[in-house]
Amino acid sequence: MRDVHSNSYFDPGDxxxxxxxDLFAGVAGRYDFINDIQSLGLHRFWKRRLVRLARVGRGQRALDLCCGTGDVTFALARTGAEAIGIDFSGAMLAVAERRAARLEDRARREWGGRVQFIECDALQLPFSESEFDAVTIxxxxxxxxxxRRGLAEMWRVARPGGRLVILDFGKPANRWWRTVYYAYLRRLVPVFGRLVCGDAAAYAYILESLERYAAQEGVSAMLRELGALDVRVINLIGGAMSIHCAVR
Ligand SMILES: C[S@@+](CC[C@H](N)C(=O)[O-])C[C@H]1O[C@@H](n2cnc3c(N)ncnc32)[C@H](O)[C@@H]1O
Structure with missing residues (x-):
């Protein structure tokens, strides 16, 4: 069997x-560009769908975990909600802050929303219980x-009735499609990483991490264990991506 720990960015331990x-510090400057290439721009639609499912608007507060360069945080703010993005990578947040500096005047005028970025760990959120109407990742x-702990933190800071919405790579149920899709992640995506960021391993990491990820079924089970209501999975492009929605 192939060694799933062979990627330099994937450490299964401490x-x-x-x-x-380290991975995101290295790719931050090209992250948005490579996202467009590897998903053919589709990640933009999936993120919009995630934001619609969060069902926030003016007068509400939304928290976006692992916000990176801020795509989802900005989209949440565009609804009129107050949006806070958190991430532990200073390099990714620096890109988000540059985007905010360019957008904020327009955002304030057109969206009425507010955007704030905070550098912190998603596993130890600096917020009290029940502070947010929606929490996304x-x-x-x-x-x-x-x-599991990340989900528990999302749960803790969402108010009762608040939404938890999670977008990530998925594991297609169809064996043929899964084989094709994993081959794409194994063979082609690292090539984009090498060409655009000079680092194939940073993008080979996607498949390494996906193999260890609970994905559709596992994340649903963890949400139910937390006591979540209305746990729903939306499969995108045959389950290659998925969105989980739940209500606290
Ligand atoms: C693949 S990027 C996703 C960025 C953005 N949400 C998007 O969809 O484009 C993953 C992000 O998770 C952040 N991250 C990973 N572990 C984290 C943790 N424990 N606490 C905060 N951020 C974390 C990384 O720094 C990185 O910016």
């Missing part, structure tokens, strides 16, 4: 978070050293 931090849960 150094998991540190290695993930996009392509972040798979990267956490402890996904």
């Amino acid at each position: 150094r998991r978070a540190e290695r993930v931090g 996009s392509y972040g849960l798979r990267n956490l050293a402890d996904a």
